[in-house]
Amino acid sequence: MTSNAIRGIRRKKSSLSEVKVAVLGAPAVGKSALTVRFLTKRYIGEYDHQSENRYKYEVLVDGEPILFEILDTCPKSEEDTPACESLQWADGFLLVYSITDRRSFNYVRRVKQQLPGDTPLALVGNKGDMVHLRQVSTEEGEILAKDYDCWFSELTAAEQVSQVAEAFHELCREVLNARRVRNKQSLLDRMLGTKSPNIRSYARGKSDSALPRE
């Protein structure tokens, strides 16, 4: 391999942005179905998993290579909320409820109260193909997203591919934007000799020691 080629690979690796996403939501809202749709473009109806799963996936978002790390959480019950370490670990949260399950909408609202205030979010109302069983209106989802100041869409993991990917991509854009703003702030602080508490907490979130258990 020529030295130019090696330099090219090094450059590509160093320009790969890592984005850690935790998929949060009540049991059976379709967190795994959405995650696997994004990773494989396939829909698998039944999953037999008792614990959370973590995946790595490299993909281009707006032409930029991104290494997604996705934590597909697995709450045991409606009362079981995500572990603190998962919340610290994530760069962004995909909040999922089912439009056919009012309690799952309430679960999202409960979980949101535990999230670090400045972490990017996207809100998804899954099972959009089951409108005849709808318990949560589109408008309620829109209002909640407005309240959280985040992207929102009703989706169906069962029937959609690109729309599901778009939810992950949109969250990724939010994470990268937030990171750029912080980096800019950090640069400014270094130039001016000041420090920001926000920067310290962000650096903690990126530490490997904050990774949840495998």
Ligand SMILES: Nc1nc2c(ncn2[C@@H]2O[C@H](COP(=O)(O)OP(=O)(O)OP(=O)(O)O)[C@@H](O)[C@H]2O)c(=O)[nH]1
């Ligand atoms: N009709 C319909 N069913 C869906 C959709 N997404 C998921 N399901 C079904 O909902 C059930 C739960 O899906 P999962 O992906 O296992 O849900 P989960 O949130 O990961 O569940 P836990 O791991 O128990 O927290 C399964 O029977 C899926 O086939 C969807 O978009 N439409």
